[in-house]
Amino acid sequence: xxxxxxxxxxxxxxxxxxxxxxxxxxxxxxxxxxxxxxxxxxxxxxxxxxxxxxxxxxxxxxxxxxxxxxxxxxxxxxxxxxxxxxxxxxxxxxxxxxxx
Amino acid sequence: xxxxxxxxxxxxxxxxxxxxxxxxxxxxxxxxxxxxxxxxxxxxxxxxxxxxxxxxxxxxxxxxxxxxxxxxxxxxxxxxxxxxxxxxxxxxxxxxxxxx
Amino acid sequence: xxxxxxxxxxxxxxxxxxxxxxxxxxxxxxxxxxxxxxxxxxxxxxxxxxxxxxxxxxxxxxxxxxxxxxxxxxxxxxxxxxxxxxxxxxxxxxxxxxxx
Numbered sequence: 001x002x003x004x005x006x007x008x009x010x011x012x013x014x015x016x017x018x019x020x021x022x023x024x025x026x027x028x029x030x031x032x033x034x035x036x037x038x039x040x041x042x043x044x045x046x047x048x049x050x051x052x053x054x055x056x057x058x059x060x061x062x063x064x065x066x067x068x069x070x071x072x073x074x075x076x077x078x079x080x081x082x083x084x085x086x087x088x089x090x091x092x093x094x095x096x097x098x099x100x
Numbered sequence: 101x102x103x104x105x106x107x108x109x110x111x112x113x114x115x116x117x118x119x120x121x122x123x124x125x126x127x128x129x130x131x132x133x134x135x136x137x138x139x140x141x142x143x144x145x146x147x148x149x150x151x152x153x154x155x156x157x158x159x160x161x162x163x164x165x166x167x168x169x170x171x172x173x174x175x176x177x178x179x180x181x182x183x184x185x186x187x188x189x190x191x192x193x194x195x196x197x198x199x200x
Numbered sequence: 201x202x203x204x205x206x207x208x209x210x211x212x213x214x215x216x217x218x219x220x221x222x223x224x225x226x227x228x229x230x231x232x233x234x235x236x237x238x239x240x241x242x243x244x245x246x247x248x249x250x251x252x253x254x255x256x257x258x259x260x261x262x263x264x265x266x267x268x269x270x271x272x273x274x275x276x277x278x279x280x281x282x283x284x285x286x287x288x289x290x291x292x293x294x295x296x297x298x299x300x
Contacts, residue, residue, distance in 0.1 A: 001171040003188070010291075012234055032142020032185070034112055034157065042232025042298075057234065061187065071201040075294050085232070087261065087293040088203070091110075093187040094175050098142075101271040103288070132242025132285070134212055134257065161287065191210075193287040194275050198242075 004096025007067035011058045011074065012040065013084040018056050024073060025058070029066040031099055034059045042085065061093060063100045104196025107167035111158045111174065112140065113184040118156050124173060125158070129166040131199055134159045142185065161193060163200045204296025207267035211258045211274065212240065213284040218256050224273060225258070229266040231299055234259045242285065261293060263300045 009030075011021060018035060025033050035058045062070070067088050074086050093099060109130075111121060118135060125133050135158045162170070167188050174186050193199060209230075211221060218235060225233050235258045262270070267288050274286050293299060 001168050001175065003171070006187075008187070008189070032140065034138045034140035034155070036136065036138045036157075036236065038234045038236045040232065040234035055234070057236075061185070068201050071203070071294050075201065079295065085261070085293070085298075087206075087208070087291040089189060089208070089289060089291045091187040091189045093185070094171050095179065098185075101268050101275065103271070106287075108287070108289070132240065134238045134240035134255070136236065136238045136257070161285070189289060191287040191289045193285070194271050195279065198285075 001094065003092035003094055005090055006061050006093050006096055006099055007064045007088045008091045009060050009062060009067045009070055009086065009088050011084065011086045012038065013056060013058070013078075014082060015054045015056045017078075017082060017084075018058070021058055025060050025070065028062075028070045028073065030060040030062045030070070032060065042083070061091060061099045066100075101194065103192035103194055105190055106161050106193050106196055106199055107164045107188045108191045109160050109162060109167045109170055109186065109188050111184065111186045112138065113156060113158070113178075114182060115154045115156045117178075117182060117184075118158070121158055125160050125170065128162075128170045128173065130160040130162045130170075132160065142183070161191060161199045166200075201294065203292035203294055205290055206261050206293050206296055206299055207264045207288045208291045209260050209262060209267045209270055209286065209288050211284065211286045212238065213256060213258070213278075214282060215254045215256045217278075217282060217284075218258070221258055225260050225270065228262075228270045228273065230260040230262045230270075232260065242283070261291060261299045266300075
């Protein structure tokens with residue numbers, strides 16, 4: 001099966017940022033996203049003091065270029081102000097042209 | 101720790117397809133799956149017009165051969181008719197013999 | 201964007217083990233985790249006979265060394281007694297120093 005290697009970007013953040021982060025993804029050139037509620041804790045105090053379920057996990061599949069642009073934006077505009085983690089991994093996608 | 105490299109196949113689809121997709125996984129040779137509700141949108145209009153939570157994210161760990169067979173089947177039998185995305189990534193699994 | 205390659209460890213287990221597994225992660229040197237409820241089945245009888253939602257998916261990003269130590273512990277102390285799967289994958293993380 002022919003697949004295309006693309007970047008899967010994962011963001012874990014406070015649930016209150018959901019709509020704003022989705023808007024960032026789409027503005028940067030992502031063509032879709034998946035999001036669900038998660039619970040967690042971390043050194044960046046993700047959800048410390050919050051009730052379970054108040055975080056989100058937001059994922060998008062994009063070109064490496066768009067993923068990098070999004071990581072830059074998150075690092076500069078969000079990381080200093082919010083409990084948030086972000087990472088990418090490589091995925092093999094069917095119909096890769098739908099994502100770029 | 102000894103691990104085996106296997107394929108993690110992820111499918112994001114309309115929730116109504118859940119049982120049918122799980123049956124496809126098992127018929128193709130998968131030995132298990134994990135599934136949960138997600139919310140999302142995409143260029144393939146995944147969930148456009150749906151209420152949040154009506155999509156599923158379905159994952160299975162299989163041999164590369166089974167993952168490829170499943171991608172072929174999804175691309176031919178499901179993609180033309182349903183809002184759906186599918187991708188694979190490599191994972192390092194403990195007790196890899198349980199999955200093949 | 202500068203990123204660091206780290207290990208994303210995923211554990212899928214009975215929900216009853218949630219607090220105990222989180223404690224294992226933190227004791228081994230993980231600095232955070234994310235967890236959510238999932239449904240599933242597998243050759244190891246993950247959730248056979250359980251109602252949906254009684255499993256958890258627990259993830260942590262750590263050094264390769266900590267991930268390996270955790271896999272060893274899970275394989276020796278948990279796998280013989282519980283329905284559980286565990287695997288790792290490589291991820292590119294922003295601000296990797298927060299995780300080690």
